[in-house]
Ligand SMILES: Nc1ncnc2c1ncn2[C@@H]1O[C@H](COP(=O)(O)OP(=O)(O)OP(=O)(O)O)[C@@H](O)[C@H]1O
Ligand SMILES: Nc1ncnc2c1ncn2[C@@H]1O[C@H](COP(=O)(O)OP(=O)(O)OP(=O)(O)O)[C@@H](O)[C@H]1O
Ligand SMILES: [Mg+2]
C-alpha cells in the first residue's frame with residue numbers, strides 16, 4: 485500500500501518543486517517505486533524533470549477532469565524507479581471550471597486510490613495557493629511535507645497553512661497528518677537564515693526535519709537540464725542535502 | 741491624474757512584494773504622492789511595510805467586496821509620501837465567493853478610479869497566481885511591471901503571463917501596456933544568472949529595464965523590521981538597486 489505525501493506551502497518560491505523532484509528522485513534511487521504527481525498549472529515539476537509541458541500528451545487535466553485512467557498518463561523518467569504524472573498549462577482554468585461540481589475536492593483522492601498498489605511512495609507538487617488544486621492535494625494525502633524557506637516572509641504564511649490543514653483534518657480528510665517541515669535555501673553565513681531555522685525548530689519541535697537544505701546553485705541549474713540533482717551532479721552539496729533528506733524521510737516511515 | 745502600475749508574475753517568490761514595497765517607497769521619497777495597494781491574501785506587502793495583517797482594520801476586502809470607501813482603508817506609512825491600502829488574510833475566500841458575480845473583474849478598477857486624483861503613482865502587489873485577484877490587478881492597471889528572477893523556472897511561466905496580459909488587452913482593458921521587465925535576485929558570479937539576464941534582454945529588448953536588482957541580504961532583512969530598504973539601510977546594495985530602478989521608472993514616464 486503506497487503512501488501519499490503532498491508537498492505544499494502557499495508562499496511562493498520556497499522550494500516546493502525542487503523538493504518534490506529531488507526527494508522523490510532520491511527516494512526512487514533507493515529502489516522504492518515512486519510516483520511524482522504535478523498538480524501545479526505552472527508545470528515546473530514536469531519541465532524540471534525533463535518533459536516539455538507544452539507538448540501534447542495525456543496529463544493530469546485529462547485524469548482529473550475528463551476521467552482518463554491515470555495509468556495512461558503516467559510516464560517513466562530517466563531516474564530508475566521514478567515515474568511522473570505530468571501537469572499542463574490548461575490546468576489553470578480548472579479552479580473556475582469546477583466551481584459547483586459535486587466532489588471537486590476529492591478528484592485527486594479518487595485518482596491516487598487507483599495507484600496505491602503500484603507505488604511505494606506518491607509525492608504531489610502543489611501551486612503557490614490555498615485554492616482547489618492544493619485542497620485536492622491535502623484531501624488525497626496521508627501526510628503533508630511543508631518546505632519552509634529560511635526567510636522572514638516564510639514565517640508569516642505558516643499560520644494560514646496550518647489552519648487550512650486543520651480544516652481538512654476536521655472534514656474532508658481526518659487521517660491527514662504532518663510528515664514534517666523541511667527548511668530550504670539555508671545559508672549558514674546569514675544571521676536571518678539561522679534565526680528562522682531556530683524559530684521553526686522551536687515551533688515544530690520533532691516535526692522539523694533535522695536535515696536542512698542549504699542554498700546551492702547546482703540545485704537551480706539542474707532543472708535547465710531536465711534532471712534531478714542526483715542525476716545532474718551527485719557530488720554537489722545540493723545532492724547531499726537531498727540524500728540526507730531522503731534518508732531522514734525513510735527512517736521516519738519505520739518509526740511512525 | 742495618477743498612474744496605476746500592477747506588479748505581477750504568477751511564478752512564486754520572484755520578488756513581486758520586495759519590488760512593490762521598495763519601488764513605491766523610493767519613488768515616494770522623491771516626493772511623488774504614492775499609494776501601495778496589497779491584493780495578495782498573504783498580505784506580505786502589508787506586513788513588510790510594518791502593519792500586522794491579523795490586526796482588525798478596514799482593508800482591501802471591505803473596499804472590494806463590502807463597498808467601503810477606499811479612503812477609509814488607506815493608512816499613511818512612516819515613509820514620507822507613501823500610503824498603503826492594506827490586505828487581509830480574509831481575502832483568500834474572495835475568489836470562490838465572487839464566482840458568478842457580475843463585474844467581478846472590475847472591482848479594483850472601480851476603486852482606483854476614485855483614487856487617481858490623490859496619488860501620482862498607485863502600485864499594486866499581486867498573489868502568485870493568474871486568478872481573479874491578479875485579473876483585477878491587470879484590469880485596473882495602466883501598465884504592468886513584471887519582476888523576473890534570474891532562475892530557470894522564471895522563463896517557463898512568462899509565456900503564460902504574456903498570454904494573460906494579451907487576453908486582458910483584447911477585452912477588459914485595451915489600454916494596458918507593459919511598463920517593463922525588472923530582473924531580480926541577480927548574482928553576477930553565477931553563470932545561470934547571467935544566462936537568464938541575456939535571454940530576457942534578447943526577448944524583451946527595450947522593455948527590459950537596464951537596472952538589475954542584485955541579490956542582497958539586507959533586502960530580505962528589511963521586512964522583518966517592517967521597513968522599506970531605503971528606511972532600513974539606505975547605504976546597502978539593495979537600496980542602491982531600487983534607487984536606480986526608481987530613477988529608471990521615473991525617466992521612462994517622461995519618455996513615453
Ligand atoms: N536549495 C536551493 N538552493 C538554490 N536554489 C534553490 C534551492 N531550492 C530551490 N532553488 C531555486 O529557487 C527557485 C524557487 O524554487 P522552487 O521553484 O522549487 O519553489 P516553489 O515553491 O516550487 O515555487 P512556486 O511557489 O512558484 O511553485 C527556483 O529557481 C529553484 O531552482
Ligand atoms: N534582491 C533580493 N535579494 C535578496 N533577497 C531577496 C531579494 N528580493 C527578494 N528577496 C527575498 O526573496 C523572497 C521572495 O521575495 P518576495 O516575497 O518579494 O517574492 P514574491 O514574488 O512577492 O513572492 P510570492 O510569490 O509569495 O508573492 C523573500 O524572502 C524576499 O525577502
Ligand atoms: Mg513550484
Ligand SMILES: [Mg+2]
Nearest residue numbers: 756757780784
Ligand atoms: Mg509577494
